[in-house]
Amino acid sequence: MKVYVSGDAAAVALGADEVAAQITAALRPRSITVVRPGSRGYLPAEPLVEVETPTGRVAYGPIFEEDVPSLLPVLLEAGPHPRRLGRLEEHPFFVGQRRLTFARVGIIDPRSWSDYRDHGGLEGLTRARALAPSEIIARINNSGLRGRGGAGFPAGLKWKTAAEAPGARKFIVCNADEGDSGTFADRMLMEGDPFLLIEGMVIAALAVGATRGYIYLRSEYPLAIATITTALATARSEGLLSASFDIELRIGAGAYVCGEETALLESIEGKRGVVRAKPPLPAHQGLFGCPTVVNNVLTLAAVPHILASGPEVYAGFGMGRSRGTMPIQLAGNLRHTGLYEVPFGLTLGQLVDEVGGGSLSGRPIRAVQVGGPLGAYFPRALFDTPFDYEAFTAKKGLIGHGGVVAFDDTVDLAAQARFAMEFCAVESCGKCTPCRIGSTRGVEVIDRIRGDQDRAANLVVLKDLCETLRFGSLCALGGFVPYPVESALQHFPEDFQRAPQAAGPGHLPGRSQR
Amino acid sequence: MGHSSDFDPAEAARLALEHSHQEGALLPILHALQGRFGWIAPEAVAWVAERLNLSRAEVHGVVSFYHDFRDHPAGRQVIKVCQAEACQARGARHVTAQLEERLGVKLGQTAPDRSLTLEPVYCLGLCGNGPAALVDGRPYADLSGRGLARCLKGVGR
Numbered sequence: 001m002k003v004y005v006s007g008d009a010a011a012v013a014l015g016a017d018e019v020a021a022q023i024t025a026a027l028r029p030r031s032i033t034v035v036r037p038g039s040r041g042y043l044p045a046e047p048l049v050e051v052e053t054p055t056g057r058v059a060y061g062p063i064f065e066e067d068v069p070s071l072l073p074v075l076l077e078a079g080p081h082p083r084r085l086g087r088l089e090e091h092p093f094f095v096g097q098r099r100l101t102f103a104r105v106g107i108i109d110p111r112s113w114s115d116y117r118d119h120g121g122l123e124g125l126t127r128a129r130a131l132a133p134s135e136i137i138a139r140i141n142n143s144g145l146r147g148r149g150g151a152g153f154p155a156g157l158k159w160k161t162a163a164e165a166p167g168a169r170k171f172i173v174c175n176a177d178e179g180d181s182g183t184f185a186d187r188m189l190m191e192g193d194p195f196l197l198i199e200g201m202v203i204a205a206l207a208v209g210a211t212r213g214y215i216y217l218r219s220e221y222p223l224a225i226a227t228i229t230t231a232l233a234t235a236r237s238e239g240l241l242s243a244s245f246d247i248e249l250r251i252g253a254g255a256y257v258c259g260e261e262t263a264l265l266e267s268i269e270g271k272r273g274v275v276r277a278k279p280p281l282p283a284h285q286g287l288f289g290c291p292t293v294v295n296n297v298l299t300l301a302a303v304p305h306i307l308a309s310g311p312e313v314y315a316g317f318g319m320g321r322s323r324g325t326m327p328i329q330l331a332g333n334l335r336h337t338g339l340y341e342v343p344f345g346l347t348l349g350q351l352v353d354e355v356g357g358g359s360l361s362g363r364p365i366r367a368v369q370v371g372g373p374l375g376a377y378f379p380r381a382l383f384d385t386p387f388d389y390e391a392f393t394a395k396k397g398l399i400g401h402g403g404v405v406a407f408d409d410t411v412d413l414a415a416q417a418r419f420a421m422e423f424c425a426v427e428s429c430g431k432c433t434p435c436r437i438g439s440t441r442g443v444e445v446i447d448r449i450r451g452d453q454d455r456a457a458n459l460v461v462l463k464d465l466c467e468t469l470r471f472g473s474l475c476a477l478g479g480f481v482p483y484p485v486e487s488a489l490q491h492f493p494e495d496f497q498r499a500p501q502a503a504g505p506g507h508l509p510g511r512s513q514r
Numbered sequence: 515m516g517h518s519s520d521f522d523p524a525e526a527a528r529l530a531l532e533h534s535h536q537e538g539a540l541l542p543i544l545h546a547l548q549g550r551f552g553w554i555a556p557e558a559v560a561w562v563a564e565r566l567n568l569s570r571a572e573v574h575g576v577v578s579f580y581h582d583f584r585d586h587p588a589g590r591q592v593i594k595v596c597q598a599e600a601c602q603a604r605g606a607r608h609v610t611a612q613l614e615e616r617l618g619v620k621l622g623q624t625a626p627d628r629s630l631t632l633e634p635v636y637c638l639g640l641c642g643n644g645p646a647a648l649v650d651g652r653p654y655a656d657l658s659g660r661g662l663a664r665c666l667k668g669v670g671r
Contacts, residue, residue: 010643013655015664043642064660181598184639219545219582220594220638222651248536251545253580256636270540270566272579288537330642332603337642360604369599373636405600405641419599423636429579 003027003075004050004057006106007036008191009223010184015065016047022068023049023075032076038192040106041339042093045085048106053078059085096355098317099341100305100325101298102185105192110227113238116195122240124304128203133163136207140303143311144323149175149259149296150371150400150476152322152389155303158293161283163208165291170210172201173268173287173294176217176224177252177259180372182331182403186297188339189327190217190224193301194231198240198247200300203307205245208293213247216264219254256373256427260475261294263429274429275475296401298327317343322388332369332405333359342387349383352406363408367492369416371400373423374480376487377413396490398483413492415500418446420484424477434469435478441465442485450500459496463489521555530565540566540576544583553584589624589631591669593617594648595657597634600641605658609645613657616666630669 005011005020016036024034040048045061049071058078063071067083074081088094108115116122128136141156162170174197178186190197201213217225228249235241255273257263262276265287286292302324306314314324322344328351330337335357352358352368359365367377376397378385385395392399407416421442428435442465448458466482473479489496529546533539540562547558554577563570577583595610614620617632624631640646643655647665654665 009638009653010640010655013640013646013653014643014661046643178639179637181637182600182641183637184641187639220635220648222648223653250541253541253545253582254635255580267541268538270538270576272575274579331600331644332641334642373599403600403641405603407603411603416599419602427636 001076002033002035002052004035004037004048004052006039006046006048007110007223008039008046008106008188009221010039010043011046011048012223014047014062018065019047019049019063019068022065023072026068026072027076030076035109037108038105038110039188039339040088040094041102041188042088042091042336043338044336049075050088051075051078056087056089059088059091061085093336093338093340093355097341098325098343100314100317101196101301102189102193102327102339102341103305104196105188105339108193110192110194111230111234113195113234116193120308121195121304122199124307125199125203125240127307128206133207133209136203136307137163139306139311140207141311143306143314144318144321145299145302145306145314146322146389147296148298148302148326148401149261150180150398152399155295155299158283158295159204159207161281162210162286162291162293165284167291169212169288169290170208171287171290171292172204172208172210172213173261173265173282173292174201174213174215174300175259175261175264175294175296176215176221177264178221178297178401179218179256179259180374180401180403182369182405183329183372183401184331185327185329185339185402187221187224189297189301190221191227194227195235195240196301196304197228197297198231198235200303201247202240202245203303204293204295204300208291210293211245213245214250214268214287215247216250216252216258216268218252225249225251255429256423257429257475257477260477263475264294265292272429274431275477277474298401319343319345319386319388320390322390326387326399326402328387329401329403330356330406331403333361333365333408334406335360344388345386347383348378348385348387348404349380351387351404352383356404356406359406359408361408361410363410365406366409367407367411367413367416369405369407369484370403371398371483372403373420374398374476374483375400375403376483377407377416377491378487379491381491396483396487398480412500413488413495414446414450414498415495417485417488417496418443418450420481421446424481428477432473432475432478434472435481438465438469438472438478439481442469442481449496450498452499455497459489521551521557521561523561525550526558526561527565530562540568540573541580544577548583553587587628589628591630591650592633592648593630593665593669594633594635594638595621596636596638596640596644596646597621598637598641600637601644601646604644606645609657609662612662613647613665616671617669
C-alpha cells in the first residue's frame, strides 16, 4: 500500500515536506511506503495527499501540518474528512482535461525508473528506434507539433533543417529557462516526469543525428535542478544515455533574455547572454557553430507520445493550425489555479470563468495577461478568443508558453504597462538600441503620462516608441514588449488618464542598480 | 550560499577541476565559486580569466551580465521575493512591504549586520500559489496568507 504526498515545488512551498515527514513517521510501523510524486496540477489542493485504494487513488487537500493528526486515522481507509476530494479523475478540474504530455505527472515517482517503464515510458523511443531518421521527422511533421516555447514554429521543420545541415557534431538543446511569469509547466514536468523529457531528447537526437544534448535550466528552480540531476544519472546507469548521446545539465544565472534561443546558446558557450542575429539559424549554425535543435521542454516532452500513439492521434486534437494539446497554466488571481492540458480551442472566458472559477479575491476579473510579461492584457470583451496561436495573433496578443494570469478590478493597467517597460529595461541584453534605451524612455514617458505632463503628446510618443521597439529589435524581448503596453493603452485607456493609485507598483528596486 | 569567505586559489582549483571536461565552462565555474565563497571577488575574476585563457574584461562582462553573480558579498541568508505579474496579481507588492518591515531591510539591500539580503526575483514558477519567495533556495508560497509566518520562521524571525 502506498500513500502519495506531492513533492512538487508548489507543494513543498506550502509545507509538503513537513506533512510527508509526519505521515512517514506515523506509518512507518505499518510498512507503508510514502511516495513523493510531482503535482497533479490542481494547485489550490496543494499540499495534496493521496492514498491507494482498490478503486483508485483517493485525494485529500490541501493538507497542512496541522491537518495531519485528523487525517491519519482515516487516511488508510480513505475515510471521510473535511478535505477529502475523492478520486481526482472525477474532480471538475480534471474531467475536461486531455492529458497527453502530463499523463504521468503527479502519478508516478519521478525518481523511479521502473515506475516510468511500467506507465508507458520508453514506448515512443522503442518505436523511434525501428524507424529511419527521416521517418521520425515525418511523424513529428504529421503530428502538427509546433514549438511550445512561444514562437509556435513547426518542430518537424526545425528537426529536418538540422538533420540536413552538414556538421561533424550536432546538438539537441532543451530550453528549460521558463522565465515567463504565470508559467510553470516546464517546472512541473521536470519535477514530475523527468525521464519523459530525456526520452524526447533521445528521440530528437536519433532524428537529427546529434551526439550531445544540453538542458539549460534556470537557477530559480532548485527542485527541478535536483530532480533532473538525479534523473540524468539514472538514465545513464539504465543505458538510456550513453557515450553516443549524453545530456549535460547547465544552470542559468538569472537572465530572462536567456530564454531566447540564441542568447541561451551564447550562455551555454560561457558568454554574456546577448542575442545573435538570425540568419544563421541555430539549426544551421547553433551551439559552438554546429547544427543545433533548440526546443522547449514541452515540445520535447510531447514527442514520445506522438511516436508511441502515432502522429494522427496527436493531430486529431486542436483547431486550425494549432494541433494537439496545450498545457495551459492558470495563474494569478483565480480560484482554481493549475495545470490544465486540453486541445487548443477553448476560449479565454471558458478558461478564466469556468475552469479557473473566477477571481480568488471575489472581485470582478478586469484583465488577463496571456503569454508572460511580453503578452497582451485582454479585457473581458476579448474573452471569446479561442486558445489558438492564430486567433490570439489576430487580436494583437500571443499565447506564448501558455500562461494565463488573471487580475481583478484593483489592477492599474498604466502601472502594468510601466512594469513591462521597466522589466524590459532590466532584462535587455543591450544589443539593440530600441530595447536597451527605448525601454527606459518608455518608463519615463509613462511616468509623464500618469503625472499629467503633456499627457496627450506623450501618449503619441509612447505609441511611436512601441512602433520603434517592435520593428527595431532582433528578438522577442524588445519586439514584443509593445504587446502589454499597447493592449493596456487600447483596452484600458482610462487608466492612463489618472494619477498613479498608490506607490508605483511597477517599481523594481535592486536589480537595476547593477 | 549566502556565506562569504576569502578567495582561496587552491580551493578554486579543486572546484574548477570538476568542470575541466566541459566546453564553455565559465558559467558552471562561476556558479561553483559563488556557491563556495558567496560572491565573485576581483581576485576570483583574475583567477578564472587566467585559468580559462580569457581576458579579465570578458569574465567581468559575464559576471556583471547575470543577475545571479555577485560582485560583493550577500548576507548570510538570501531571501528572494517574487515581483512578477502573477504574484503581483495575488498581492506581492503588499507582501514585499510587509517583508521589508518585518526584516528591517529594503528590497535590494543587505542588512547592516550582514545577516540577510532581501532581493527581487522574477518568477519562481509558483504562480498559482503566490506570492512566493525563496529562502536560501527553499521555496515558500501563499505569502499573503499562512505562508508569511512559515517564511519568516524559515528566516529565523
